Amino acid sequence: MALLSPSSAQDRTPPARDGGGSGTPAARDARGILRSVWIWPTLITFVLTVYQIGIPQLWEDELNSWDMAARGTGELLSAVRNVDAVLGAYYLFLHGWMAVVGESATAVRLPSALAMAGATACTALIGRRLFGRRAGLTAGLLFTLVPVVTRYGHEARPYALVVLAVALSTLLLLRALDRPGNRWRWAGYTLSLAAVGLLHLVALTALAGHLVVVALHARSERRTAVRFGLAALIGVAASAPVALLGRAQAGRQIAWIPEPDLSSLLTFWPQLYASALAAGAVTTLAVLAWGERRDAVLSATALAVLPPLVLWVVSHGDVSYFYYRYLLFTLPAWVVLAGAGLTAARSRALVAAALVVVALLTLPEHQAMRKPYAHFWHGVDYEGAARTIQKYHRPGDAVVYDRGPDYWRMLDVGVRFYLPDGLRMRDVFLAESAADRNDLWSTECPDPAACVKDERRIWLVVGGNDADPFEALPGPQARALRARYTASGTERLTGVTVALLRRRS
Template identity: 50%
Template structure:
């Protein structure tokens, strides 16, 4: 038998091996939350049809950058930064459903990773990982991670700003950390002004620390002044457009505030479980609970109060950026309750299973237009199958459901139909809605066949503008009426005779 002795490792190798374990532990802080959220957000990504807000995104990002900027002077300025970013993205990767939605999936996954890092700083390693995973399994995270709108980016920006605040509090004398923090808050405001209400929570944390370092008072004031200078022009422009864009949002009552958690989480059960775990959060320090509690509660209170004036801003999606705070508190509560990984992960898995019905609902085919289902794809399919060269189209524009954009998106790109009563496109007038022909009889060009796309199941001539209906009825006969979910696709053919349907 030959006995071999193991040589001792060089000191450098021992130090490197010792450093590898903490490095791996730090990686898990963001990698697990990122992976879980990316997997859930990517599952069923194309299952839901584009909603009307996503169709606005599609319309805007396919304009030139000059046209986008010109439109923002008239409407939707608060989403301008997102449109410009997506304009660059679509220029590189196209405008398929996957391409339009994948940036928000990545943004939500990034937000989950940042939640893990924040949780580690505030409540410890295990609480950080649990917080990131809990954030990822919230049904609303998947829902808005699969929507081509700015809200996932807002959540990410708010989370990054909060992480930079914590780094700043560790070294408040660093001008670079102050600069990074203020610039990130400016990005938050440029993405969505309402999300800047998170500053209330940040002020609470800064005030608590200012008892030890009084220089934080004047530095914070200076930061707020710089931030205000960055976002005030957009705030003034957005306020001038608010009534036009939010006229339909009702003024919130007491019930609206009570139902907010259910709506923000997109799950009554998930909201109840997360709030319960959040109430169990413990920390030997004051700032973690103060920061997260203020982050979760103060923005909704502020927005609720501000919504009792000329314009209401109280929509659950506008407060989605509070979800990381609830996840952080819930992760801390779960870590405090379960001293080991197994029971903690078992509870996370149980919560994921219990919210599966809500997750399935979030991926319903018409969820992005809920509560009114509208099947743009089915309507486009009817036209595609029965289309003949020279066909034209009339869209019901009596509502704001974007029937024109929805059907056009799902029609083959090479299939072009003359929009009979369209006088000027939204892009041509730097707006979101078109100008229609003022004298419909003058806009008819004697096309042999005209498709009429209307919302609901009403008789097509009763669903469109009366002047347009009269012009069509005087020359065309209804020869086909095909209902699809939430819409009716009808075919008119040139010729005299009594209107018929089949």
């Protein structure tokens, strides 16, 4: 059907009359790529996401990613049987990536930057197929300007890859619907849908939007509906083992997410864009698209709106899944609608002016994304703590990490990440590491006094900036250290204190 065709009449451009003699085929192909609707938005997104990608310090969730991915393959597979099964595929991917690229902050975040660039390309191509070339190009450029794209393009977590997987699955579905008899196109859609489920089960709510797209396109074409149903069934089935494990672990992993009320359907929008201004601009432009082709508008709206509604409904059971970053994959559909709404004005000057205004309005948020503690709710200077230890370290030093009530700060993992590979110290109160326990958390020595040996110096790393660093430790640990050590130097950093303890003579 023509309603979801790759281009519209208003965007058709007559072919160039070069008589076949304007350069080699390779040169013509290169010019064709440079004129493609996706290339410039994709390059801009990549540049914006890679720029200063290593400056924000890794926060707790990213440290979990690094800690899990840095384990051996066997240890990693054993761990996801107990915890974080829904992220297991991402951890395995990151494990292989780090083996090749390295483990710096830039290295572990680079897949997310690449994924956001890929998602930009898919967004522009979806916009072109639904609303035409100009709308696709505008959608791609709007996508690059939304601050959350940079925020999660700087994140060593799977969310950017999920955005790419869902956008790619939508694009491949549209291609399959163009030629419903082509089994390879349906196979591509099936594989992309399997990737969605393996990366993040919640993102399979995108199927609600896909179902509407198929219904609008196929209408009475029963064979197309059957092909879609079979492809969706196989794609979802691929993630069934992850779903079973994830369901058993959900109470531990996401019990902190509250059950949403009606206001949650509105209040999560600014978080979805990491900018209230961007949310308002994109939503306003999306509304303007309702004067365009009906089926295309309904398709894009379903892709944008149905997943949050489905997730809101299912979050009123035993477990709530309604959280903004789990719905980042709806962003391409929103900017496709916004691109169609903006280009409906038929004025290139107006489109360019609107893009410039959005860029200026969101510039402060883009700048904030690149600050050292941009990823934190409460900043912790792991890098500064590691730098202090490295500067004054001596062979034979040991270390004590605060794993008290604020264990979620992951002081041990954060400092280890920023310490040089060759600088390793005995962890005085560590009984069993997280890797040995096949878990995210370690266990500590039940008898602290017995675990204190004869090290002359111990580094104490605790959360906060209390006047007495010993006070941050559990009582038995503090007493065991006080009995034999005294603090000879203390450095208070953002969210963390480092003290050097010397053995009493």
